[in-house]
Amino acid sequence: MSDHAHSHGAPPPAAAPGSSTPAWRLVATLALGGAFAGALVANVYQKTLPAIQRAADAKIDGAVREVLAAPARLDTLYLIGDHLSRTPPPGVELRQVTKAFVGFDDTGARTGVAVEASEPGFADEVRLMIGFNPATSALTGYAVLGQKETPGLGDKIEKDTVFVARFRGKVAPLKGTKNSATDAGMVQTITGATISSRAVIQIINHAVALWQPRLMALEKEGGT
Amino acid sequence: MTAPTAAVSKDEPFVPGAPPPAPPWLDVWSGIAQNNPVLVQMLGLCPLMAVSNSLANGIAMGIATTFVLVGSSLLISMFRKYIASEVRLTVYILIIATFVTVADLTLAALFPDISKALGPFVPLIVVNCIILGRAEAFAGKVAPLRAVADAIGMGMGFTLALSVLCTVRELLGSGSLLGFNVLGPRFEPWVFMVMPPGGFLTLGILFLIMGWYGTRKAQRAKEATA
Numbered sequence: 372m373s374d375h376a377h378s379h380g381a382p383p384p385a386a387a388p389g390s391s392t393p394a395w396r397l398v399a400t401l402a403l404g405g406a407f408a409g410a411l412v413a414n415v416y417q418k419t420l421p422a423i424q425r426a427a428d429a430k431i432d433g434a435v436r437e438v439l440a441a442p443a444r445l446d447t448l449y450l451i452g453d454h455l456s457r458t459p460p461p462g463v464e465l466r467q468v469t470k471a472f473v474g475f476d477d478t479g480a481r482t483g484v485a486v487e488a489s490e491p492g493f494a495d496e497v498r499l500m501i502g503f504n505p506a507t508s509a510l511t512g513y514a515v516l517g518q519k520e521t522p523g524l525g526d527k528i529e530k531d532t533v534f535v536a537r538f539r540g541k542v543a544p545l546k547g548t549k550n551s552a553t554d555a556g557m558v559q560t561i562t563g564a565t566i567s568s569r570a571v572i573q574i575i576n577h578a579v580a581l582w583q584p585r586l587m588a589l590e591k592e593g594g595t
Numbered sequence: 596m597t598a599p600t601a602a603v604s605k606d607e608p609f610v611p612g613a614p615p616p617a618p619p620w621l622d623v624w625s626g627i628a629q630n631n632p633v634l635v636q637m638l639g640l641c642p643l644m645a646v647s648n649s650l651a652n653g654i655a656m657g658i659a660t661t662f663v664l665v666g667s668s669l670l671i672s673m674f675r676k677y678i679a680s681e682v683r684l685t686v687y688i689l690i691i692a693t694f695v696t697v698a699d700l701t702l703a704a705l706f707p708d709i710s711k712a713l714g715p716f717v718p719l720i721v722v723n724c725i726i727l728g729r730a731e732a733f734a735g736k737v738a739p740l741r742a743v744a745d746a747i748g749m750g751m752g753f754t755l756a757l758s759v760l761c762t763v764r765e766l767l768g769s770g771s772l773l774g775f776n777v778l779g780p781r782f783e784p785w786v787f788m789v790m791p792p793g794g795f796l797t798l799g800i801l802f803l804i805m806g807w808y809g810t811r812k813a814q815r816a817k818e819a820t821a
Contacts, residue, residue, distance in 0.1 A: 392679040400679055404686050408693040415697045422704035430707070519714065522648050523768060523786035563786075 424466070431500070434514040435472045435485040438502030442474030442482055448589065455589040471582065474502075483511040484586055488578035492570040495519035497528070499571065501578050505586035508543045508579055509555075512536075513571070525567035534561055534568070543579040545572045613736040619744035626748025632725045633756035634805050639725040643757055643798070645716050648789040650773050653761030654754065655709045656716065659698045661750025663720050665743055666694040668734035672742035675735050687730045688721070695720045725753060756801075763797050764788050 436442065448455045450469040459465055472485040484505055489498040497518045502511035515529035527534055537558050538545075547560040547569050560568035617625075632638045639660075646656045667690045671678075678686045699717045703710040710717065720726065729749055734742040765771060768788030770778035787793050 392681055397679055397682050400677065400682055401685060401689075404689050408689050411693055412696050415700050419700040419704035423700070423707070426704070426707035517711070522789045523784070524790075 430516065431487070434500035434516055435474070435502075437514045438485050438500050438512040439472070439474030439483050440502075440511060443477040444475045444479075446473040446475070447471075448473060448586075450585070453585065455585050471586070484582070486578055486582045487516065488574050488581075489517075490570060490574045490577065492518060492528075493520050493525045493564070493566040497567070497570050497574060499574050499578075501575050503543065503575075503579055505583050505590070508583065510538050510541050510543065510575065510579075512539050513575060518567075520564070520567045524561070525564045527561045527564055528567050528571050531561065538571075538575070544576045547572050610736045612732075614733060614741075617741075619740055622741055622744040623748035623751070626745060626750070626752045627755060628752075630749075631752040631756060632728075632749050633753055634801070636725075636728075638728055639723050639753060640798070642716050642719065642723060643760060644791065644794045646713055647757055647760040647764055647794055647797075648768060649712070649765045650758065650761040651709060652712050653757045655702070655706065656713060657750070657754025657757050659702060659713075659717055660720055660723060660725070660753055661747070662698050663691060663694045663723075664726055664729060664746040664750045666697075667691045667726060668729060668742040668746035669739055671730050671734040672737060672739040678735070683735060684727075684731070687727060687735070691726050691730070692721045725749060760794070760797055760801065764793055768793060 435445065439445075446457070447459075448457060448471040449459050450456075450471070451460050455471065460468060469487075474482045474485065476482050481504075483502045485500055485502045487498065487500055489496050491497070495518070497520070498516040500514045500516055502513065503509065504511065513535065518526065518529055520526045520528060529535075537552070540555070541552075541558060542555045544556065546557050547565075548557050549560060549562075549565075552559050558568075558572060560572075626632065630636060633640070633643060642656060642660070646652045667687070670690050671687055674686075695718060698720070699710070702713070702717060729745060733745045737745075762772065765773075766778065767785045768790075770776060770782040770784045785793070788797070
């Protein structure tokens with residue numbers, strides 16, 4: 372600051388502390404700090420990435436095994452364009468490819484197919500793993516991969532085991548009802564969480580409608 | 596940068612606004628009790644409201660906040676003489692944001708479920724006013740040992756207040772503690788306790804108790820001197 376230049380003898384009066392710091396020092400402080408911070412964050416990101424991806428994979432795998440009732444063997448199908456393939460597309464990061472998982476019991480019979488689907492719920496996106504039999508559209512169950520619904524109400528779509536169990540054996544397309552379900556196409560919704568319940572039903576309906584033709588097309592080509 | 600600890604001498608020059616000298620254990624205790632960031636300073640109430648519906652989330656949030664507080668206070672105190680005061684807030688936020696990112700990634704890698712439950716509130720520790728408040732009021736003006744002592748105390752004070760709130764809300768709102776059912780199947784959970792109104796109510800009652808205790812203490816002291 373220029374007013375310091377003319378003050379002689381006595382120390383400069385109550386100037387703001389450090390107000391005479393030259394600009395290059397300010398820039399250097401910020402540049403150095405930014406460089407250190409950037410290097411540290413990049414380093415930690417690289418160190419933690421494998422563990423974060425492992426956790427995400429384990430979550431998907433756990434959900435698949437849950438909705439297919441602990442299958443003895445799992446096959447993975449890869450979606451290329453709108454076409455399912457048993458072999459992964461070459462030269463593509465497998466994590467980026469949409470997959471379907473086919474479960475078999477110990478006799479080798481197919482127990483169902485698990486696919487991932489997500490749509491907006493009440494608060495945020497609801498991500499589900501949905502297990503169903505492509506031949507009959509009967510559900511083997513669903514598991515929640517991610518949701519941020521209201522605690523105590525909407526989050527029952529994940530935490531209320533009674534509600535989750537209601538979907539087993541139901542046949543898509545489903546319809547929600549506030550009373551007890553009377554046929555295989557109806558599911559009783561949660562009191563106080565109508566929108567979250569409907570979101571689950573809609574995600575399942577859309578996923579089955581989307582995936583069934585793909586799976587049947589693959590079956591025609593040469594069985595699953 | 597050269598070893599900054601070497602620059603810390605026994606005869607600290609006077610820093611305007613610096614806290615009065617005190618031994619480190621008193622700095623720790625002050626954060627837990629008479630300067631508790633939540634119950635006395637009323638700072639950091641947003642994360643307090645947001646994550647206090649289950650005890651596991653609260654403890655994880657408390658630990659993450661304490662980690663960021665200690666790390667950033669130590670660094671800010673070590674470099675306090677090299678940080679020009681014009682850019683100090685920028686540098687503080689830079690240091691805090693770096694520690695928050697490290698905490699967020701570490702939490703996601705080691706405890707994916709807790710990280711998911713806390714959601715955006717871990718990255719939001721950056722704007723937790725307790726941390727910038729302590730950096731500006733304390734860590735930027737004292738030697739590293741005291742800065743760390745203060746950060747530990749403030750972190751523990753925050754975790755303690757958060758845990759009290761979480762315990763009440765999870766117990767009444769879900770009938771459980773740390774996910775284990777304690778009140779039995781015959782207890783009907785007060786769902787509203789895990790929702791925002793329950794948080795405000797519990798916090799209000801907590802402040803009421805603190806206020807009542809404070810007035811009573813003052814009254815006793817007055818009677819004793821009279």
